[in-house]
Amino acid sequence: MKKYRPNISDVARLAGVSTATVSRALSNPSLVSEATRKAVQGAIATTGYRLNETARNLRHRRTGGIVALVPNLANPFFSQILSGIASVLGPAGYNLLIADTRTAGADRLLDYAEPSRADGLIILDGSLPAAALTGRIPMVEACEWVPGLAAPRVKIDNRAAAGLAVNHLADLGHSRIGHVVGPAGNVLSVARLAGYEDTLRSRGLPLMQSAIYQGDFSLESGRVAAEVWLQQPQDTRPTALFLASDAMACGFIGEVQRHGLSVPRDVSVVGFDDIELIAHISPPLTTIRQPRTAIGQIAAERLLNRLRGGEDTDQDTILSVELIIRASTAAPRL
């Protein structure tokens, strides 16, 4: 018992008009007389007709889809950005396709940047090869960016944001301020590290190699950084740390607490991102709030604007961040 799917000719026949007229009644009703419109609507209702998007897309030489290239779908950091993207794309009639750049091979990436696959691309992974992406479908970068790729970017000023964090710690009176960096080579890691170093210099504070810990944004790497920090001599190790992600800050705090130390009494901690959870742990984490939903929304809007042929200045959109002071930072112990 195969279900019969009515097509546009079925509707036309029933309404006593041509398929062209049905099509017009659907996509540009003002071109059609009141009476015909009613007839078509009636025929649609009785047949249960629904437009075949694939056919329309073929005719329009588009796909109706926009691909988001995510470095790691399992990383919750991206869910809120995707949520922002989805909230714009859905109402605009675009499908949101999601591809995990880790599971998808490099060859599949090319498939995604292919006009037959998607009308546009939102890049959330700065580690992709610029060459493979250049000169293909319209794209926009969000959060991260691919160096050398000419695409508008929607992001924050990571360097300045790191400055906010470090200045906050310096203002509290800390002079030995450490930093746990993100993944080596990552554009965000580099920018935040630079902001950290800038600020120490501008405040006249010492820049020590031993106060910089390698991380990769993950909880576990924050925990490992804590292990290293715990082993350093108490009188020379940092009394405060700025970590390049909240996840690392969580890992760090958890490990330090398990060793019987207290935050912020024994060490002040600032994270980055303001993921929801860290307001609820103990102590609630001081952090840099990144407007993730807005980043996703604006990235999607800029892309749609380009697809609609709108003038795009190609300029980056820089969204502002906010230092959220909670209870994980305090003046150093005397």
Added chain:
Amino acid sequence: MKKYRPNISDVARLAGVSTATVSRALSNPSLVSEATRKAVQGAIATTGYRLNETARNLRHRRTGGIVALVPNLANPFFSQILSGIASVLGPAGYNLLIADTRTAGADRLLDYAEPSRADGLIILDGSLPAAALTGRIPMVEACEWVPGLAAPRVKIDNRAAAGLAVNHLADLGHSRIGHVVGPAGNVLSVARLAGYEDTLRSRGLPLMQSAIYQGDFSLESGRVAAEVWLQQPQDTRPTALFLASDAMACGFIGEVQRHGLSVPRDVSVVGFDDIELIAHISPPLTTIRQPRTAIGQIAAERLLNRLRGGEDTDQDTILSVELIIRASTAAPRL
């Protein structure tokens, strides 16, 4: 400077064959002679031809897409499931479309369950209306399920899983065991609450209304539950709690700690899900591990199997859970 996109006729002309032959060389090479195949490959290489998926899909009367209906994309709980889904769909040549059932209106939902939109549906939201979904495209439910909807389900035994948690607390010697339930009416909430009650009964422990706290899976609702618990008299309130999500458990622990109490000394806590973060907070959380990636993968595989016309038994797949004992549970204080 519009770029010219070569189509199958361009390739055919260059290779000196018909479009039919090019098509065969592409989709069923064994039908074509070695020599022709080479010629076609050459022509493809020099033209830079890429197959137009939309045209192929129209011809095949399919869309090449599978929609995942997610209750709330911003909720990181789903990212790992989606990751599992993506890892199966990508290699199988399907696009993963994602729709947030909160941002998408009810009418848009229908659009998604539409053969012209997607070839299949993965439902992750048990609160959708069964009627709107029934009898449309092939679908499978993962984690949550829509009561009354006839679709294979990939899930865990939530009732038994709750039993694991409560038995663990009872084994430690707790007799006043509380429960923070999930959102009212949610299928998971109902099942986990039933498992909680079952187990108390089977262990001969008291079932007290005051030990059941309303929640909604969110961090904030866990925090609120802690507020309620903190106000209850110490000698009658639960000495241990089973919370229906890790997020709530985090919110609960954070609030309790901020009031100067200690976990598990003052109260034991078991969560649900085993989200990555809760292994790193202090104390690391005892919880029920749900195989989220596997749930996503298996759901995707079962759906693909149906789409390929495979026999599907329509039976539910029940994946097993695991009690992960960490440091948030201990024997009650005497």
Added chain:
DNA sequence: CTGAAAGCGCTTACAG
């Protein structure tokens, strides 16, 4: 092994 032809379900420039 290969080609000519029809067709998937739409849309739109053209003519009236």
Added chain:
DNA sequence: CTGAAAGCGCTTACAG
């Protein structure tokens, strides 16, 4: 305001 016709880019049953 409306229709006939061509075409978007493929695939496949049919014939050879």
